[in-house]
Amino acid sequence: MSIDLSQFHQVFIDEAYEHLATMESLLLSLDLDAPDLEELNAIFRAAHSIKGGSGTFGFKDIADLTHALETLLDKLRRQELQVTDEMITAFLHCCDLLSLMLEAHQDGTHVDDQAVLESKAHLMRLAEGSESVLPVTVMPGAPESTFTSSPHLSANRWRIHLHPHTDLFSGAVSEAALLSDLAAMGDLVLISRAANSQRVWELTTALNLEALEEVFAFVCQADEVSFEALNETPQAVTDEDEEDAYGFFVDEDSLPAAQTIQEEALREEAISDEDPGFGFFVDLESLPAHSEPEAAEEEGFGFFVDPSELPAAQDAASQAALEAEQGFGFFVDESELPVHSSDTAEMLGRAAIATKNPVPVAPSQPDLKTPAPAKNTEKASGVKSASKAAAAETSIRVGIEKVDQLINLVGELVITRSMLAQSASILDPVTYEAIHNGLANLERNSRDLQEAVMSIRMLPINFVFGRFPRVVRDLSQKMQKKVALKLVGEETELDKGLIEKLADPLTHLLRNSIDHGIESPEIRSQLGKPEEGTITLSASHQGGSILVEISDDGAGLNRERLLEKAREKGLPISDNPTDKEVWQLIFAPGFSTAKEITDVSGRGVGMDVVQRNIAEMKGQVEIDSVPGMGTRIGLRLPLTLAILDGMSLRVGEEIFILPLTRIIESIQPESEQLKSVSGQGRVVHIRGEYVPLLELWKLFTLTPKFTDPEAGILVVVETVAGKMALFVDELIAQQQVVIKSLETHYRKVEGISGATIMGDGRVALIIDIDRLARMHKSDVAPESMSF
Amino acid sequence: MGKSILSVDDSASIRQMVSFTLKGAGYTVTEAVDGAQGLEKAKTAKFDLILTDQNMPNMDGLTLIRNLRALPAYRSVPILVLTTEAGDAMKAQGKAAGATGWLVKPFDPQKLIEVVKKVIG
Amino acid sequence: MAEMRDEQSRVETREYLTFTLGAEEYAIDILKVQEIRGYDAVTRIANTPDYIKGVINMRGVIVPVVDMRLKFHLGEATYDAFTVMIILNLGQRIVGMVVDAVSDVIALSDDDIRPAPDFGATFDTQYLMGLATVAERMAIVVDIEKLMTSSEMGLVDQLSQTAV
Structure with a gap:
């Protein structure tokens, strides 16, 4: 019989990635001075699981490397060895390799054998408790694996302990000749080297013990060398x-x-x-x-x-x-x-x-x-899906498109429900009590259902935060700075789509903080700051949006230098710019304040990209900085790309949705509040401020109920171009709407960010308030609007 | 109908493989993600055989076996340890904990069926 | 001979949906037709040409609606209970198309479709597959996918969309 193990490969690979991530985060948080035994155990278990799975599913190369990893980890958890920073670095490097190897198995690419062998040898040496010694020979071409699931395996691994009575190699024996003999037999790695020609090697070879003994027969006495089978294969038997x-x-x-x-x-x-x-x-x-x-x-x-x-x-x-x-x-x-x-x-x-x-x-x-029997094999394929479903009882993996389909269907259900409710509203509540009650239940249930389905897309932000301890560790080592990363609010949930898009901008900001923000330890101690700088990465819900902040206790932005640079680059600067305006300069394309270009922060292609990425996510970037105290960069994002907290409003026959988060207030203006300013069109005077008036009916060429702002309502909104007062006929209701793309079957529409489906099944357009503000600013009759 | 087996392993891929293999061979398989869950499940249903991993979070395999052996219902139900180590130390520990036998990982599905058949038919 | 030819051509027969716009009858590949429905609940989109009537909700997806009568100045653009929309499924895109009336489903072989003369017709000849005679009426066979995805319709984001 053959059971096709490849059907489990994807599960194994996903699982292995998870284990690697777990290992990495545990390794990074491990306290070298007082390692937590439970944490070491957890790291060991992760390595152990990868080894077990990779062996079972035929990923021999992975099993082989994880074996070395596991061996060292086992010694650590048994407290036979002390954890060192070198080990952590070796572990992390090994994790990287393993992740590359997993990738290689998925897409058929190839991983550098040499790097794998070196990593393995390094781990083995560490496990031997010896300091870094380079491997004598590493033969990438040799049989790759010693740890395998195959019972018919031919390669054995031997540990050779050479403990001569005399200093052999200073005498007649040529170590080089011996090494070349051994290397010819297979894959040889030096494990330790001590005085008096004492050596420990590990040899992976297809040859048997006799062959090994033969080699040494010409070198030393039989009692001067011992062979230890690293018993992973049936053939390497010393003890049956x-x-x-x-x-x-x-x-x-x-x-x-x-x-x-x-x-x-x-x-x-x-x-x-x-x-x-x-x-x-x-x-x-x-x-x-x-x-x-x-x-x-x-x-x-x-x-x-x-x-x-x-x-x-x-x-x-x-x-x-x-x-x-x-x-x-x-x-x-x-x-x-x-x-x-x-x-x-x-x-x-x-x-x-x-x-x-x-x-x-x-x-x-x-x-x-x-x-x-064949019969069973048939049965086996029959239960395939069932066993898959049952396999991961605590979580399942589903394609995001399935979730999105679910969201769409629930949206449809909600719409159908409101259509039913509308039809039923004419029915007598007493005679048709049951129908009304049923509809009320249906409403509650479908709302709950919608919330539940939406929550499937939500993931804790730790999915992206989780990678940063490693990034900070690597970068601060590279930059020779001491940096501690503090994560706050990692459990904050947001839409999966956003989480993925956050990774790059956040990485960039973090790099900037380490490179430009945090000073070198020397400078910090001169300044009376702790040598170790702190970067805090936090996430929190703020109303309908999520705020992700990166703050450091570094040097802060240098106002003078930014201005100087801006002048150099010929960027437009107002006469007496506010701090906020100066900070905005770093978003200019090609702007870099690093005195020297480093490979960490790049060449000033960054902050503009960060801002663009965030804008694509319908978010905003905020900067605060105090010289000598540090910098805080805040990214304000919608909770999800799929749902919007909106205000529905009416202009003439049409209904629009306005993002709730942008609304500051709504007012019914008095005539004396309305003024005309040349070059700016009409403005509204609200508590000492002149706010430009945006007449939606004009912008969208609609036939409104009211053309006089006094008769309608003004919604004051926050836009990239400052406050604006949007004039509409009436506000309808505050509601959550499911965002649909207009571009799937149509195209981008100026001033509109998307569409949604209302309770009656009609489409309502979602206003892109920033775009609208720009359209207004560019002219009273924007060129892009006239067809 | 089919004999019922409890498979305890923290690795989802191994659990899937074991389940799939044994279900294919006509057994009923229940899965548990660690020793603690395994023990809970063993208390709520009766199994003819228990297969357990050794290294697991929350409760490891040997502890699970000791706990099971303390239950009257599981005093003599066969328990196999799936382990990557088959050294004497492990064997001594397994025996002391009350395991019925061991199966070295990695193993192929065929071997698993073979051993399980050997134990419960 | 004639019979044999019939035999052969039957093999290559395709079905077409015919509809009228003003006095003209058009035929489109029925495989591109998803459904036919009444004209209802169209949400206007500002600052678009008049023939783009807006968007509708087709079971959760937002689909644009074009009125062919307005686009090609044929017939009279009235909207009532009898106004019909042909929902086209053009590979990746779904588009609703308002016409005067849907008339028939006909089977045509490639031989039945004759090259269209350069008759300076309403449709640019590049969108025409030819002319077919069906029961003494003439139908203009249109490559509807090519037409709907053209820059001329302005339904798709393309570089030349400002040309409208």
Whole structure:
């Protein structure tokens, strides 16, 4: 039988990525002086899981590298070794490689073998407790893997301890010659080197122990060298028990399957030559006693013997031999097991069926030559989806398009409900009480449903924050600065789409903070600041939006330098710019204040891109900076790209949606508040401020109910161009709307950011207030509006 | 119908593989993500065989076995440890905890079926 | 001979939906037609040509509606209970198209479609596949996908959209 393991590959790969992420974050938070044992255990488990899975699913290269990782981690958690910074760096590097290897398995690319071997060797050396020594030879072309799931593997790994009585290599023996001999046998790695020619190597070779001994026979006395099999393969046997793939601590006849085993065991024995890799550890009860008499019997089906005969003589010797070749064992006496006798009747029953029917009918029907009948394989594919669904009980992975489809469908449901409600509103509430009650329930349920479905898209921001400890560690090392990163509000949830888009801008801002913000430790101590700078990355919900802030306690933005630079670049600056205006200069394309261009912060292609990215997410960037105290950059973003808290408003026949977060207030103006300013069109005087009047009906060429602002309502909104007063007929209601794209089937529309579907099934357009403000500013009759 | 097996492993891919393999062989498989959940599930339903990983968060395999063996219902239900280490130390620990046997990881699905059949038919 | 030719051409027959605009009858590939529905609940879009009537909600997606009568100055653009929209599914895009009336589904072979003369017709000849005679009426066979995605219609973001 063959079960196609590739069907589990994606799950394994996803899982491995998760483990790597876990490892990385734990490694980064590990306190070197007092490592938390539980954390070390968790790191170990992550490595261990990757190793187990990769071995099982045939990713030998990954299993091999994680084995080295695990070995060192195991020593750490057993407190045999102390965690060092070098180890952490090696671990992180190894994690990077593993992640590349996973990628390579997914898209068929190739990972640098040399880097993998070096990482492995480095970890092994660290595990040996020796300081960094370069590997003697690393042979990328050699058999790549020593840790593997294959029972038929040919390469073995040996640890060679050379402990001569004399200083061999200072004498007649050429170390180089020995090394070249060993290297010729396979993949050789120096593990440790000490005085008096003491060496420890690890050799991966297809050759056997004799061949190894032969090499050393010409070098030293037999007692001066020892070979330790790094027992991962059945062939690397020094102790047979070590090599079992499974085993039992019991008599097999005490196992529930004892009765069915007879025949099975017999056949097993018959095929054990071709299928090494499992065997019995202890007292394999009736294997010889019962199977032999039956050996003559036919193989496709069989009879079950009388249970009374079962716990019979045991041939420990032949059992042990078999076991050595198998790979499992039992710890207990098989006769102790419950099913042993209770199942007898059933087994006999089955046996009777089996007798009549040579084709195995019961799943337990023994048939080792073809261990899983075709029938079972069919069944296997049948349960595939079921087992997949059941597999991850705590979480499932679904394509985002499925979630979006769900969101659309729920949106439809909500619309249908309101249409129903509209139709039912004419029905007499008393006579049709049941309908009205039902509709009320439906409304509640569909609202809950909508919220629940929307929440599927929401992820904690830690998905993006989580990568930054590593970024900060790497960058601060590179920049020779001391930086601590504080994360606040990592559990804050926002839309998955936004989270993905946040990664790049945040990385950039973080780099800027480390590069330009935080001063070098020397300067900091001169300034009386702690040597270690602090960068705080925080996220919080603020009304309908989310605020992500990066603040540092560094030098702050230098107003003079920014202005100087701006003048140099010929950027327009007003005569007496406010701080805010000066800070905005860093968003100008090609603006960089670093005295020298570094490879960290790049060449001034950055802040403008950051601002553009954030604007694409319908967000805003805010900057505060105090010289000598630090800089704070705030990114204000909508909670989700899919839903908007809006205010619906009417102009003539049409309904529009205005993002609620932008609304400051709405007023009914008095005539004396309305003025005309040349070059600016009409303005409204609101508490000492002159706010430009945006007449929606004019901008959108509509036929309004009111053309006189006094009759309608003014909505004061915050825009990129400052406050604006939007004149509309009336406000309808505050509501959450599902944002739909106009561009899917149509195209971009000036002044409109999207559309939504209202309760009556009609489409309402969502106003892009920033764009509208720009349109207004550019002219009273904007050129882009006239067709 | 099919014998029922509890598979305890913190790795989703291994759990899937084990479930898929054993279900394909006609067994009923219930999964648990760690020892603690395994113990809970074992208390609420009766299993004919328990397969458990050793290294897991919350409760490891050996602790699970000890806890199970303390339950009258599981005093003699076969328990196999799926482990990457098959050294003597592990065997001694497994035996002491009350495990029935072990199966070395990585293993292929066929081997799993083979061993499970050996234990519960 | 004639019969044989019939046999052959039957193999290559395709179905077309015919509709009228003013006095003219048009035919479009029926595979491009998603459904036919009444004209209702169209949301206007500001600052667009008059023939772009706006957008509608088609089961959760926002779809633009064009009035062919206005675009090609054929027939009279009235909107009532009898006004029909043909919902076109053009690969990636869905578009609603208002016409005077939907008349028939006809089967045409490639042989039935004759090259259109340069008759300075309402439609630029590049969107015409030819002319077909059906039951003594003449139908103009239109490559509707090419027409609807053209810059001339202004339904798609393209560099030349300002040309409208």
